Amino acid sequence: MALRDGVVVGAPGSAGVCGTRFVDLPEPLRLDCGRSLEQVRIAYEAYGRLSPAKDNVVLVCHALSGDAHAAGWSDEPEAPSAVDGFGADDRGIKPRGGLGWWDGMIGPGKAFDTERYHVVCTNLIGSCRGSTGPSSINPSTGRPYGLEFPVITVGDMVRAEKRALELLGIEKLLAIGGGSLGGMRALEWCVAYPDTVRACISIASTARLASQGVAWNAIARNAIMADPDWQRGDYYGTGRSPTAGIGIARMVGHITYLSAESMRQKFDRRLQDRDRYSFTVTEPDFAVESYLRHQADSFAGRFDANSYLYISRALTYFDLARDHGGGSLERALADVSARYLLMSFSSDWLYPPRDSQELEAALRSNGKYVEHHLIEASYGHDSFLLEEARQAPIIAAFLEEVMHHG
Amino acid sequence: MALRDGVVVGAPGSAGVCGTRFVDLPEPLRLDCGRSLEQVRIAYEAYGRLSPAKDNVVLVCHALSGDAHAAGWSDEPEAPSAVDGFGADDRGIKPRGGLGWWDGMIGPGKAFDTERYHVVCTNLIGSCRGSTGPSSINPSTGRPYGLEFPVITVGDMVRAEKRALELLGIEKLLAIGGGSLGGMRALEWCVAYPDTVRACISIASTARLASQGVAWNAIARNAIMADPDWQRGDYYGTGRSPTAGIGIARMVGHITYLSAESMRQKFDRRLQDRDRYSFTVTEPDFAVESYLRHQADSFAGRFDANSYLYISRALTYFDLARDHGGGSLERALADVSARYLLMSFSSDWLYPPRDSQELEAALRSNGKYVEHHLIEASYGHDSFLLEEARQAPIIAAFLEEVMHHG
Numbered sequence: 158m159a160l161r162d163g164v165v166v167g168a169p170g171s172a173g174v175c176g177t178r179f180v181d182l183p184e185p186l187r188l189d190c191g192r193s194l195e196q197v198r199i200a201y202e203a204y205g206r207l208s209p210a211k212d213n214v215v216l217v218c219h220a221l222s223g224d225a226h227a228a229g230w231s232d233e234p235e236a237p238s239a240v241d242g243f244g245a246d247d248r249g250i251k252p253r254g255g256l257g258w259w260d261g262m263i264g265p266g267k268a269f270d271t272e273r274y275h276v277v278c279t280n281l282i283g284s285c286r287g288s289t290g291p292s293s294i295n296p297s298t299g300r301p302y303g304l305e306f307p308v309i310t311v312g313d314m315v316r317a318e319k320r321a322l323e324l325l326g327i328e329k330l331l332a333i334g335g336g337s338l339g340g341m342r343a344l345e346w347c348v349a350y351p352d353t354v355r356a357c358i359s360i361a362s363t364a365r366l367a368s369q370g371v372a373w374n375a376i377a378r379n380a381i382m383a384d385p386d387w388q389r390g391d392y393y394g395t396g397r398s399p400t401a402g403i404g405i406a407r408m409v410g411h412i413t414y415l416s417a418e419s420m421r422q423k424f425d426r427r428l429q430d431r432d433r434y435s436f437t438v439t440e441p442d443f444a445v446e447s448y449l450r451h452q453a454d455s456f457a458g459r460f461d462a463n464s465y466l467y468i469s470r471a472l473t474y475f476d477l478a479r480d481h482g483g484g485s486l487e488r489a490l491a492d493v494s495a496r497y498l499l500m501s502f503s504s505d506w507l508y509p510p511r512d513s514q515e516l517e518a519a520l521r522s523n524g525k526y527v528e529h530h531l532i533e534a535s536y537g538h539d540s541f542l543l544e545e546a547r548q549a550p551i552i553a554a555f556l557e558e559v560m561h562h563g
Numbered sequence: 564m565a566l567r568d569g570v571v572v573g574a575p576g577s578a579g580v581c582g583t584r585f586v587d588l589p590e591p592l593r594l595d596c597g598r599s600l601e602q603v604r605i606a607y608e609a610y611g612r613l614s615p616a617k618d619n620v621v622l623v624c625h626a627l628s629g630d631a632h633a634a635g636w637s638d639e640p641e642a643p644s645a646v647d648g649f650g651a652d653d654r655g656i657k658p659r660g661g662l663g664w665w666d667g668m669i670g671p672g673k674a675f676d677t678e679r680y681h682v683v684c685t686n687l688i689g690s691c692r693g694s695t696g697p698s699s700i701n702p703s704t705g706r707p708y709g710l711e712f713p714v715i716t717v718g719d720m721v722r723a724e725k726r727a728l729e730l731l732g733i734e735k736l737l738a739i740g741g742g743s744l745g746g747m748r749a750l751e752w753c754v755a756y757p758d759t760v761r762a763c764i765s766i767a768s769t770a771r772l773a774s775q776g777v778a779w780n781a782i783a784r785n786a787i788m789a790d791p792d793w794q795r796g797d798y799y800g801t802g803r804s805p806t807a808g809i810g811i812a813r814m815v816g817h818i819t820y821l822s823a824e825s826m827r828q829k830f831d832r833r834l835q836d837r838d839r840y841s842f843t844v845t846e847p848d849f850a851v852e853s854y855l856r857h858q859a860d861s862f863a864g865r866f867d868a869n870s871y872l873y874i875s876r877a878l879t880y881f882d883l884a885r886d887h888g889g890g891s892l893e894r895a896l897a898d899v900s901a902r903y904l905l906m907s908f909s910s911d912w913l914y915p916p917r918d919s920q921e922l923e924a925a926l927r928s929n930g931k932y933v934e935h936h937l938i939e940a941s942y943g944h945d946s947f948l949l950e951e952a953r954q955a956p957i958i959a960a961f962l963e964e965v966m967h968h969g
Contacts, residue, residue, distance in 0.1 A: 304845070365832060366832075367831075368832065369818065371830075372851050379811060384789070401789035405782065408778075408782045412782070417773060420774035421775075424774040426771060426882065426885075436713070436714040437714060442880075446777065449778060470844045474840055474848075479832075
């Protein structure tokens with residue numbers, strides 16, 4: 158046990174001091190676009206002990222801007238990316254240590270109980286947090302890929318992490334789970350590798366984004382590409398990166414993660430550090446305006462703009478029915494063997510409960526086991542990260558049941 | 564009667580061939596920010612005959628990007644702005660002739676019946692469609708204002724158009740009406756000049772934008788200001804203007820005007836001119852992505868970015884309770900004498916029905932006459948422009964009643 162930044166690390170409830178590790182795939186990764194990706198590296202973290210029978214593995218999947226550091230405490234400045242020393246300073250990506258993004262859910266006695274389960278979290282390909290992505294070095298040029306990076310799909314992400322787990326000696330999963338894009342990856346995995354997963358936990362997710370979600374993502378990508386500092390993706394090492402564009406993208410994303418009601422509660426029309434209007438067009442007068450600028454600046458400092466483009470593209474391409482069922486969600490789910498736990502949140506308008514209801518119906522019509530918990534919560538899509546206490550017992554009970562189900 | 568572009572002009576139902584005219588205010592306009600605006604010009608159009616008693620005037624108010632050309636047919640290339648010959652080519656603003664933006668509602672026998680009413684539409688100050696705005700020439704420098712233009716409020720807009728009407732010999736209004744920002748102007752007018760208006764028609768509008776609406780507007784403004792071609796607003800005559808930034812702003816605005824359901828119906832996940840994914844991050848694959856780019860390009864060609872900033876700022880500042888009631892909407896509405904017709908649309912999440920319900924409650928608690936029609940419609944905020952047939956009989960009956968009410 159140690160004390161770091163006032164947090165007792167290794168204390169009961171903590172997954173302890175962790176470190177991001179790496180797996181290098183020995184062969185090229187075949188991609189849905191028809192191309193292959195060479196020298197693929199997958200960053201991951203793992204918590205809890207792998208059972209001798211290797212039957213207690215839970216893979217947790219992060220969302221768009223997440224990383225492998227899901228739980229416990231990390232002292233590392235950040236998962237080193239292949240581009241380190243090339244353009245990292247230009248991208249201005251800052252250290253991200255501290256607690257894992259799902260620490261409230263992963264640890265001894267938590268929903269994903271590390272005293273029972275071996276919890277693994279991989280960083281998805283396309284990202285900039287340790288796994289191969291557009292900021293990685295292209296082996297054929299010796300420079301970062303930029304737009305030379307092939308477009309990847311959720312299917313490709315899953316294929317890469319499946320292979321990484323095999324190389325770690327893991328062939329089967331007790332469960333796979335995540336929220337948002339993480340939920341998409343869980344859904345995809347269970348269809349792509351039906352015999353390897355016993356349980357699927359898909360939270361605030363969907364089998365395919367609806368038109369409005371496609372549009373928000375398109376706006377975010379256009380904002381990045383409209384920034385002249387994007388330089389058609391070839392900004393590494395130039396001393397300029399599209400911080401303004403990714404800032405706008407983040408602002409758009411951020412509002413779609415909240416609900417109108419939670420914004421009303423949090424900000425209303427409160428002014429920021431003033432009691433009358435500034436009567437300027439340039440200053441942020443309202444608290445919500447200051448907040449958005451802060452979110453934009455902070456995100457621009459920690460996330461690679463090209464990674465945003467590629468992951469956003471993968472998100473919008475994802476379509477379980479189209480990719481696996483010739484357009485039919487029922488057909489896509491016909492051969493899955495996992496038990497499903499779906500959770501959705503009443504105020505989530507980006508991944509609305511209706512999408513989980515469609516999944517539920519398609520699973521039921523195939524006679525599959527599915528639980529759908531529609532949770533009344535006001536935080537919009539962000540509920541999946543903020544309402545941990547309400548999800549934890551549901552997940553714990555579901556995993557318990559899966560374990561005993563044989 | 565004449566035939567223009569296949570439309571019979573001057574035919575029954577048409578307000579005929581119109582032209583935009585101008586009123587120059589002889590004195591400076593006092594503004595809420597404490598400054599004054601010199602040499603204010605107001606563009607307007609008028610339809611139908613002014614009665615000898617001058618008691619049949621209806622002022623219709625356009626929304627953010629509208630103009631004075633509300634009805635009938637216009638051959639004019641566009642309302643000439645003061646900046647013509649200075650930077651118009653750089654701004655790339657295109658002619659906008661054709662039918663008026665509310666032609667379905669204004670004309671002989673229509674909701675705003677030009678056989679009975681003298682319908683006037685003014686272009687708001689701050690705009691770029693004929694009235695004085697940030698692209699107008701600053702008399703003290705001989706160059707376009709840019710950011711030297713003072714920040715204006717909805718109150719300022721109303722004060723300017725009130726004065727313009729006086730100069731046209733109009734002291735009283737039978738009614739004032741509009742949607743969105745146009746509805747805000749109608750609400751403001753009836754509070755600012757309670758003895759001059761007999762009826763208020765506020766459609767898809769609000770007494771103040773909620774936090775989420777403030778946020779969308781902030782994102783749009785940030786997108787414009789993040790574009791290096793914005794040049795801190797001093798882009799006129801430079802050969803560069805923030806077309807990319809205003810394009811992003813328009814995309815954001817556009818999605819907030821639609822509903823998720825109407826987008827699903829219109830676009831779903833349909834691909835545009837292709838049957839498989841492009842596997843690029845740069846191409847618009849989905850129909851909704853193409854549509855957004857088209858909207859962005861078209862808007863950038865016809866609207867001045869600084870005008871967008873100023874009008875967006877005015878929109879977010881508008882707060883009837885704060886400005887006139889010390890924070891109380893009831894108090895703000897205590898002295899109005901107009902009869903109110905409020906209309907809201909079930910799928911409008913930008914100016915939600917709840918906002919009209921609050922107005923209704925505040926008016927009722929003051930014992931004022933108010934009708935609130937919550938119309939079931941799927942087009943979101945855009946319903947106010949698209950669902951004309953459902954609004955027309957309500958407006959016609961309301962105006963009839965106001966006329967007879969004495």
